[in-house]
Amino acid sequence: QQQVRQSPQSLTVWEGETAILNCSYEDSTFDYFPWYRLFPGESPALLIAIRPVSNKKEDGRFTIFFNKREKKLSLHITDSQPGDSATYFCAASEDTGANTGKLTFGHGTILRVHP
Amino acid sequence: GALVYQYPRRTICKSGTSMRMECQAVGFQATSVAWYRQSPQKTFELIALSTVNSAIKYEQNFTQEKFPISHPNLSFSSMTVLNAYLEDRGLYLCGARDPGRNTLYFGAGTRLSVL
Numbered sequence A: 001q002q003q004v005r006q007s008p009q010s011l012t013v014w015e016g017e018t019a020i021l022n023c024s025y026e027d028s029t030f031d032y033f034p035w036y037r038l039f040p041g042e043s044p045a046l047l048i049a050i051r052p053v054s055n056k057k058e059d060g061r062f063t064i065f066f067n068k069r070e071k072k073l074s075l076h077i078t079d080s081q082p083g084d085s086a087t088y089f090c091a092a093s094e095d096t097g098a099n100t101g102k103l104t105f106g107h108g109t110i111l112r113v114h115p
Numbered sequence B: 001g002a003l004v005y006q007y008p009r010r011t012i013c014k015s016g017t018s019m020r021m022e023c024q025a026v027g028f029q030a031t032s033v034a035w036y037r038q039s040p041q042k043t044f045e046l047i048a049l050s051t052v053n054s055a056i057k058y059e060q061n062f063t064q065e066k067f068p069i070s071h072p073n074l075s076f077s078s079m080t081v082l083n084a085y086l087e088d089r090g091l092y093l094c095g096a097r098d099p100g101r102n103t104l105y106f107g108a109g110t111r112l113s114v115l
Helices: A095-100
Strands: A004-007 A010-014 A019-025 A033-038 A045-050 A056-059 A062-067 A072-077 A086-092 A109-114 B003-007 B010-013 B019-026 B032-038 B044-051 B069-073 B076-081 B090-098 B103-106 B110-114
Touching: A004 A086, A010 A019, A019 A033, A019 A086, A019 A109, A033 A062, A045 A056, A045 A062, A045 A072, A045 B103, A072 A086, B003 B090, B003 B103, B010 B019, B019 B032, B019 B090, B032 B076, B044 B069, B044 B076, B076 B090
Parallel strands: A010 A109, B010 B110
Antiparallel strands: A004 A019, A019 A072, A033 A045, A033 A086, A056 A062, A062 A072, A086 A109, B003 B019, B019 B076, B032 B044, B032 B090, B069 B076, B090 B103, B090 B110
16 A cells, blocks of 8 residues: 555646645654655755644745645645756655654656746 | 765666665764665665664565665665566665754665666
8 A cells, every 4th residue: 555645646837837746645653744856867855844743834935735634745836947847756754764764755746847 | 065975876787696785974974874766667665774783674575685784884884686686676775864954865876777
C-alpha cells in the first residue's frame, strides 16, 4: 500500500501562474512532511517542510497547506518560473524519522513551467 | 555549507558482479546516513538506516547480505550491491543527516546499470 500519494503525476503551467501539487498520506503517526525538488542530474534538495502543529508554512513563493484531519497537504508555487520546472517529491516521516533520515516518499510530480 | 558527495555517479556492472558506492559528508557531521533506491518507474525506497554507534537497520526486502553498509565515522559511509542483477538497476541515493540543522542532505546519486 502506497503510504504517500502525490497528484497529479505531471503538471504544466504558464509562467506567472500558481502551480498546486497535492500529497496525501496514510499513516497517522507521520508528523514531519518535507518537500524535495529534483532537477535532472542533481541531488534532491529540501525545499520546504511542515509539522502538523501548523496548517500553513510559507517560504517565499512556496507555501504548504496542511490538513491533518484529511491527511492531505499541498504545495503551492506562486508566480511560477521556468526555472521551477523539476520533479517535486512529497515525503513523510515520524519525528524520529526526521531526526534519523527515514523518509517515505511519494512518486513525485513532474512540473513544467512554460514561458 | 553542507554538502554530500556521492560517487561514482554512474556505474555499469556485469550481472552477478558487485559494485560499491561511497558517500562523503562535507561541512557537517552525519550522525545518520540513509541509503535509498529509486528503481525504474518507482519512487525512492529506503534500503537501510545507519546511525553511528548503533546497528544498521535494514528495511523489509533489503538485507545486509545483499547490501552491506559501512559507516566507520561521521563523514563517510559506503554501500555495496553484491551479485547485482537486473532488478538492482536504479538510482541509489545516500542521505546524510546534519543534526545541527535537523536536515537530511542527499548526494547526487549513483546510477547503476546491470548488463
